[in-house]
Structures are given as structure tokens and as C-alpha cells.
């Protein structure tokens with residue numbers, strides 16, 4: 265008979281991330297409160313964040329990561345910026361929420377309107393989804409039309425009418441991309457290919473008089489990083505004007521991220537006088553707190569309740585702590601030289617990664633604007649969603665995990681953009697490029 269092993273088992277160093285994920289999965293669907301956090305595309309255990317500072321966060325096992333997600337865009341100043349912290353702490357002591365107007369909401373609205381010339385009025389809400397959904401309702405109410413245009417690969421939040429993919433042709437409208445969205449709800453949504461001029465022309469020729477708005481991510485960050493070409497954007501503007509449809513820029517991601525005036529200011533450099541009719545914003549304007557906004561011309565915005573017939577409301581809209589956070593963030597990023605430095609750092613990262621990949625003979629290309637960037641394991645920058653999705657996804661997943669092991673946190677899906685903050689240092693960029701170079705050399 266074998267002697268019983270009396271030696272205590274060597275304690276395994278159990279991962280707290282794994283343990284937390286197991287606990288979370290018992291109560292929260294998929295263990296996460298927003299799907300892409302689950303690492304479903306890349307496999308593995310999500311990192312549970314314990315704390316963050318500057319360009320870094322630490323996971324539940326105490327491991328440090330250079331953070332290129334920054335809460336999916338809001339943390340343009342990095343985590344825990346002293347001026348933002350001070351503003352939030354002061355506001356929290358004054359009160360969390362009143363359900364009555366505050367001076368700070370007025371200040372934030374003034375600041376947004378001052379920085380984005382196309383906006384004459386704004387309404388503050390709590391999420392990008394809410395802002396985009398409300399903007400569509402307002403566009404429909406203001407024009408008295410039902411149909412909307414969106415583009416494949418652009419994400420505008422999870423309102424029912426926007427969870428839609430292309431139908432079988434331009435004469436037919438979209439199909440829902442989520443269970444629970446009845447086909448009737450998306451019957452007015454026309455989904456076009458991004459950057460496809462002929463399709464755009466045809467859609468307006470067929471449906472122009474019924475189109476309330478065209479909503480677009482001007483630099484699409486939900487298919488990694490794809491710019492609408494200047495001729496395409498110019499034509500979007502012309503066709504909307506010609507047919508009386510509203511051009512709605514979804515700048516939830518790009519607003520105050522790619523430039524102080526948003527992506528619209530980037531297009532205005534190439535298209536003189538360029539302006540959208542309405543803009544949807546989120547992420548950076550809340551500085552990491554639940555805050556978003558939509559705005560446009562006075563004539564359109566005055567259609568909103570309580571002035572006009574288009575209903576829109578929110579218990580926590582213009583929340584005093586969130587507005588303090590957003591206002592402090594906007595004041596920092598409006599300082600001279602902010603975007604020059606941020607853009608330079610982001611370009612140095614993309615250039616470094618490209619060089620490292622080229623040296624190893626790995627197909628790679630990237631692009632950036634301000635503090636937003638993307639890259640593809642492809643020889644050429646894609647122009648639309650279908651091409652983005654030709655990326656070798658197992659190769660991307662290997663890249664993702666190699667970077668994660670090296671302490672670099674990049675988006676866990678190949679169709680997501682990434683972000684550099686003003687807290688990222690040249691040394692952070694160098695560490696990131698070195699980690700990528702090791703991966704490419706071994707690939």
C-alpha cells in the first residue's frame with residue numbers, strides 16, 4: 265500500500281484575474297458588463313483592473329500594463345490627472361446629483377460650443393449610445409422624414425435602429441445584427457459601404473427625398489482606423505445639402521481626441537468651410553465619467569423638448585460630478601501645444617511599430633490622427649469594413665497576447681482603434697516597440 269502523501273501540496277500561485285473572472289461569470293453574463301472586455305475574440309482571461317495612474321494600470325495580480333485603451337478613449341490625459349482629480353473631488357463633496365440645472369452644465373456647454381464651430385447648441389446626456397439615438401430622433405423630427413443612412417463597420421452605440429447590417433441591395437433596407445431587434449425597427453436604415461462613392465450616389469438618387477440623416481464616423485474607430493476619404497466626405501456633405509438631409513458626425517470617439525475641433529476640423533483643412541449639421545460626442549468630453557452630448561445648429565436643436573416636439577430626457581443628464589470631470593479635462597486639452605505633442609507621440613509609436621514589422625518582413629501598416637491610432641497586419645491601409653476583416657485574425661491574436669505578456673495592453677479585437685494619452689512617455693513608446701519587435705522577429 266502506498267504511503268499517504270503527508271506533505272502539504274505546494275501552493276499554486278493562483279491568478280486573481282482567473283478567480284475574479286470565475287466569480288464574475290456566475291453573476292454577470294460572460295463575466296463582463298460590456299462584451300469586448302471578455303477577450304472573446306482573442307481568448308484568455310480578461311485583466312481585472314485594480315488601479316490606474318498616468319499611462320498605466322495594474323491588474324488584480326499586481327502586474328503593470330502600458331494602457332493603449334484608456335477606457336476606450338476617454339482618458340486622453342492618462343489616469344488620475346491632478347487637475348481632473350481635484351475638480352472631481354471638489355464636485356463630489358458638493359453633491360452627486362440634483363435633477364436640477366447647475367452652472368457647471370452651462371460652463372461645459374459653453375466650452376464645447378466654443379471649441380467646435382459647427383455647434384450652436386448642445387444637450388448633455390450620459391452615454392454615446394444615448395447621444396446617437398437622440399440625434400437620430402431629432403434628425404427625423406426636424407426633417408419629418410424616416411430613413412437614415414449608416415455605413416458598414418461604423419458603430420454608433422446599441423440603439424435598435426443602428427444594430428443593422430446591409431440588406432441585399434440599395435433598394436432594400438438593412439437586417440438586424442442582434443437578436444431582439446425586429447426587422448421592422450431597422451426597415452428605415454440603409455447600410456452602405458464606407459468610402460463607396462457610387463453606392464452613396466445611388467442611395468441618394470433612389471431615396472434622397474426620404475432621408476432624414478446620414479450618420480458617419482468620420483474616422484472610423486470601430487473598424488480599427490479607417491478614414492473617410494476627402495472626396496467621399498465632400499460628396500456626403502454635398503448630397504445631404506442637395507437632398508435636405510442632415511449630415512450627422514458621430515464624434516464619440518474622434519471628438520477632442522484627434523484634434524481640439526474633432527475630426528470635422530481635420531476635414532475642414534481639406535474642404536474649405538466644411539461643417540456637419542449635427543455632432544454626437546462622448547468619451548473625452550466626460551474625461552472618464554458617464555457623459556456624452558449631441559448638438560448642432562440652433563434651428564435643429566430648438567426642435568428638442570421642452571422647446572420643440574422631439575422628446576428627449578435623462579435623470580442623470582449633465583450630472584454635476586461628470587461635468588466637473590469633463591470640464592477639467594477640456595481645459596487641460598485646450599492648452600497650447602497639447603495636440604501637437606500628443607500627435608507627435610502617437611506618430612512615433614505607429615512609425616516604430618511599422619519599422620519593427622518591416623524589418624522582420626511582416627505585412628503591417630498603420631495610421632493615426634492626434635491621439636488615436638490603428639494598425640493592420642496588412643500591406644495596405646483598408647478603405648472599408650470588408651477589407652479590415654481580411655486581417656489574419658489568429659496572427660493578430662498572437663500579437664495581442666505577446667504584447668499582453670510583455671505588459672502592453674492593446675485592444676482585444678482587431679477591429680478596434682487604440683489611444684495614446686498625454687501621460688505616455690517616449691520610454692513607454694520604446695518599451696512598446698521593443699516588445700512588438702521581439703514578437704515580429706519570432707513570427
Ligand SMILES: Cc1ncc(COP(=O)(O)O)c(C=O)c1O
Pocket residue numbers: 336390391392393394396419420421422481485486514515516517546547556
Ligand atoms: C463612434 C461611437 N459612437 C457611439 C458609441 C457608443 O458610446 P457608449 O459606449 O458611450 O454608449 C461608441 C462607443 O464606443 C463609439 O465608438
